[in-house]
Amino acid sequence: GYQNRNLGSLSLVGTYSKNDYDAPPSGVPVVSNSVAQSGIGVTYARKIGNRLNGSAGVNYNWIDPDGLTDSASAFGANVDLNYRASPRLNLSLDYTLSNNASTAADAAYVRTGAFRFAGDYRLNTRVTLNAAVAKTRNDYRGSQTLLPLLQIRKSDDWIISAGGRVKIGRKVSLTFDASHIDRKADLSQFNYKSDRVSVGITGTF
Numbered sequence: 001g002y003q004n005r006n007l008g009s010l011s012l013v014g015t016y017s018k019n020d021y022d023a024p025p026s027g028v029p030v031v032s033n034s035v036a037q038s039g040i041g042v043t044y045a046r047k048i049g050n051r052l053n054g055s056a057g058v059n060y061n062w063i064d065p066d067g068l069t070d071s072a073s074a075f076g077a078n079v080d081l082n083y084r085a086s087p088r089l090n091l092s093l094d095y096t097l098s099n100n101a102s103t104a105a106d107a108a109y110v111r112t113g114a115f116r117f118a119g120d121y122r123l124n125t126r127v128t129l130n131a132a133v134a135k136t137r138n139d140y141r142g143s144q145t146l147l148p149l150l151q152i153r154k155s156d157d158w159i160i161s162a163g164g165r166v167k168i169g170r171k172v173s174l175t176f177d178a179s180h181i182d183r184k185a186d187l188s189q190f191n192y193k194s195d196r197v198s199v200g201i202t203g204t205f
Contacts, residue, residue: 008046013059015039019101035065035101041076054081061099063109072108072142074099088122107151108142126167134159155185175200 020034041059048054056079064071080094095115102110118132136157163177181194 008044011043011045013041013043015041033066035063037064037101038062039076043078051084052081054079056080063099063101065101065108070108070142072099074109074111074141090120092116092118102140102142107140107153109140111139111141113137127164129162129164131162132160134161151187152190153186155183155190158182171205172201172203175202 043057045055
């Protein structure tokens with residue numbers, strides 16, 4: 001990568017991964033036993049004034065499943081903005097367009113567009129609160145049309161979350177988090193709602 005104090009930073013990143021599925025459904029020839037994925041991308045990041053900083057990037061991915069499913073390639077992108085509204089409040093807004101190997105039969109890859117808006121608020125020296133709302137769109141692409149009526153082709157997820165951290169003494173913190181997910185798909189059997197609440201304690205030594 002390259003970095004200049006006035007102009008920002010420019011980074012070039014390459015990735016490679018391989019997923020192996022130990023027990024793919026038998027009798028379904030379009031289900032891959034493994035998928036190799038590689039990509040290359042460039043990201044530019046810069047601070048704008050004293051309160052705002054952001055980054056933007058583009059990437060290109062190659063997805064190569066075995067079996068009868070075709071290989072695929074596609075462009076992706078990401079944009080991220082962070083704004084310090086006050087000494088106590090920080091806001092972030094980001095959008096990501098990505099391409100990944102699909103676990104669904106009869107689809108070469110899944111193209112995901114994800115939007116997220118989040119905020120962190122420091123109530124005092126001991127308590128920090130956070131909240132976020134996100135929208136995710138999944139499009140399953142590269143169909144072989146052998147299972148046209150049984151497989152998911154698209155879904156939309158709304159995700160709402162909130163949480164916080166409370167310092168207890170100098171070395172111990174209590175964390176709590178709650179989230180709600182509402183998924184709507186083109187096939188009703190893939191719809192679901194999920195609620196999660198978690199509480200944890202962390203310590204430093």
